[in-house]
Amino acid sequence: MFNAKGLIEACHLLIVDDSLDELRLLKTLLDAHHFRLSVAFDGLQGYQRAQTLRPDLILMDVRMPKVDGFAACRLLKADPKTHNIPVVFLSAANAPEERLTGLSIGGVDYVTKPFLAEEVLARVRIHLRLAGRPERTGDMATVADAALDPDEVLLQAGIELIRRRLGEPLTVDEIATRLGSYEKKLSALFRQRTGLTVFAFLREERLRTARQWLAETDTGVQDIAEQLGFQNAGNFATAFRERFGLTPTAYRKSVRAGHPIED
Missing domain, CATH: 1.10.10.60 (Homeodomain-like)
Incomplete structure (x- = not known):
């Protein structure tokens, strides 16, 4: 994830948002800084892709059809395979109680839309460095990879x-x-x-x-x-x-x- 100077190198981000315009905006911003990107269009698809792809960080909208961002975050944090992935909420849902909910259920940050590109980039970099997850080895890998069935999650x-x-x-x-x-x-x-x-x-x-x-x-x-x-x-x-x-x-x-x- 980091080179010898501590700089972020090609980290994998998962963007979960049902707005094509927002996805294009984020993709343009993050592509320019050489992040690897995956996308999902609702919370359930985001959770499922996080299970498979194990991204380094997730940018999560809140108000989405089917399964919203809060529900997806609750599932992510209940699953041993995904509970350590940082979730940054990026949403127009900006009421104080919504921001508090996002942080209380496990989100590491909450950025409101419309956002400043420089702020999003800065927060992504901060939380990637804070996460700094080492490669899993031995028993830790077994625990982290222990799959719960969907009903147990x-x-x-x-x-x-x-x-x-x-x-x-x-x-x-x-x-x-x-x-x-x-x-x-x-x-x-x-x-x-x-x-x-x-x-x-x-x-x-x-x-x-x-x-x-x-x-x-x-x-x-x-x-x-x-x-x-x-x-x-x-x-x-x-x-x-x-x-x-x-x-x-x-x-x-x-x-x-x-x-x-x-x-």
Whole structure:
């Protein structure tokens, strides 16, 4: 990737964008600097090509048909073959919450359109140098190349999304959409591989997280209930007691006394 002076040499970039005009603009810019380029026209195609081509960096649009850039990034980060590839979002979706979403799900940068060519080039070079991935050898290669089947990648991406959004009132359809999938498939996948429905898995993660916070922090029961998406402290206390046999307050006291309950 780099020569003896640390200069980038013919790195392979994957551009994922459904706009032909944007693709032409980026191709002209990056061709002039001798990058090797591949393209994809939606998030799913981008994810699939990243699996096969293993580019050094991905430039990813957000608003695309079929599977958007956020869904594609979630899949990329859930797959051992692609999770280390830097993803730079390059999008007209420039609301603060969209930029924060892009960075929180694993993007290394977020550039808004219309962009300055010099800025894109500078950020590409920065993240290629930061990535600086050495050639994989031995056991590391085995781990990095360990292929998960597509359903397992989708499941892991779903689990990660749920864990990051425990406090949000998510529906199964919303979760599936954020993964570029659909409700029926995601529901069946969770039942088959976790033995739980999506909602049951979400509830279990909320309660396990609540138990950890009760044991390790001084956060109030009301605040824990609100932050983890329960309607109120009463509903939280009821759910916690049904799952663990103690109210949240009683559990915290048992931990402080050195008698934590076992799962």
